[in-house]
Amino acid sequence: MSSKVCEAIREEVKCFSPYTAGKSIDEVKEAYGLNSIIKLASNENPLGTSPRVQDVIKLYASSTFRYAQVGTPNLVDAIAHYFHIPDDTIVSGNGSDEVIDMLIRVKATPGKNNIVAFKPCFSMYQVLSRLNGVEFRQAALNDDFTFDWDGLLKLVDDQTSIVFITTPDNPSGYAPKVEEILALHAKLPKSCLLVVDEAYMDFAEDLDRYSMLPRFTQYDNVCVLRTFSKCFGLAGLRLGFGAMNPQLAEYLRRIRAPFNVNILAEQAGIAVLQDTPFIEETLRVTREGRAYLTKELEALDFNVYPSLANFIMVEAPKDGSYLTEELLKRGLIIRPLVKGYNLPKHLRITIGTDHENQVLISALKEILNAE
Ligand SMILES: Cc1ncc(COP(=O)(O)O)c(C=O)c1O
Known part of the structure; x- marks a missing residue:
């Protein structure tokens, strides 16, 4: 039955495709009748939630009836202190x-x-541009997933208000050097904001070579995005930030929903930044796991793309959907890149704990040898 109220909704929304997330642990348990699952699909922290965060959430459990302080100034202070901005x-x-x-x-x-x-690219740039009724233009990456800067610049004109780049990139893990980003910036109109999404930058080893966070204050029109969902293990609480010219930041504060960061996310964010052992162990496990998976997957004839992130993208020696399905039957969730990315042969694998990585490799050996 067609409803009059829905006939009259915005055109942008009528033809909207929602964000496609990977399969959840519960969905896979139910579909395959499994009790235990290893999820290497959403680039979450392999160590789970920081012990300090768990303590602080218990401490603040009785305060959730209160609104958070508008603008979360204590959290902002903690971020400023930790990232030196x-x-x-x-x-x-x-x-x-x-x-x-x-x-x-x-x-x-x-x-x-x-x-x-x-x-x-990360699909939310397109989803949110379209939802906001703004034309979204895309330049193809080079075949090896490095950045075709000239191709990108060809799409920029004096009506371009934002250019998004992701570094390390999702889904490839590729990160260009800072000089390349600065060369792009120099060619953009001054009115255009360059947004450098560094969701995975914490996992890169040589930040000075790759990150714009230590440099954005020199430029009026550069914004750097960071998230607490990956290295800091707070995906389920929802916390991230943008670092940008103070005047632009003030405009964002004017329009944001009051209390957008909830009280638990605020306290958890402050606590995790103080949990140095948790952060150091996350980085150790991720970097060692990345090297281990790269070596083992290459030995199994996967084409592994170099990655500075907490995931690696591979091109499989066999059909990607077949491998994904066989892994699901064995309780392992990885991220196929057909939906949203249109890369049927490619897979994205989040770096897990040492044990999870080993289980993945054994399962792949079993699947590939059984053929
Ligand atoms: C490149 C990139 N940017 C931003 C995000 C969103 O992060 P958040 O969880 O802080 O919204 C993600 C999440 O996967 C991502 O991959």
Whole structure:
């Protein structure tokens, strides 16, 4: 039955495809009748939730009837201190997804401006541009998933309000050097904001070579995004931030929903930044696991793309969907890249604990040898 109220919804929404997340642990348990699952699909922290965060959540459990302090100033202070950036440049959000949405709503006028990114790229740039009624343009990556800067620049005109780049990139793990990003920046119109999404930068080894976070204050029109969902293990609480010119930050604060960062996310964010052993162990496990998986997967004839992130992208020696399905039957979830990315032969694998990585490799050996 067609409903009059739904006939009259916005055109952008009628033809909308939602964000496609990977399969959840419960879905796989139910579909395959399994009790235990290893999930290496969503780039979450392999160690789980920091013990300090667990303590602070218990401590604040009785305070959730209160609103958080608007703008979460204590969290902003903690972020400023940890990342060595000024307080007034920081805008916290309900995940960096929310900061992406705020940037688009502040910078891009529907029907007038456009937004430019690579293809494939993190799907929320497109989802949120389209939802906000803003034209979204994409330049193909090079065949080896490095960045075709000239191709990107060809799409930029004086109506381009935002250019998004992701480094290390999702889904490839590729990160360009800072000089390349600065060369792109030099060619952009001054009115255009360059958003450098560094969701996975914590896992890179040589930050000075790759990260724009220590440098963005030198440029009016550069914004760096960071998330607490990956290295800091707070995906389920939703916390991220943008670092940008203070005037732009002020505009975002004007339009953001009050209390967008909840009280538990705020306290957890402060606590995890103080949990040095947890962060150091996360980085050790991820970096060692990345090297281990790369070596083992190459030995199994996978084409492994070099990655600075907490995941690796591979091209499988056999059909990617077949491998994904066989792994699911054995309780292992990885991320096929057909939906959303249109890469049928490629798979994205989150680095797990040493044990999880070994189970994955044994399962792949079994599947490939059985053929
Ligand atoms: C490149 C990139 N940016 C942003 C995000 C969103 O992070 P958050 O959980 O903070 O919204 C993700 C999440 O997977 C991501 O891959």
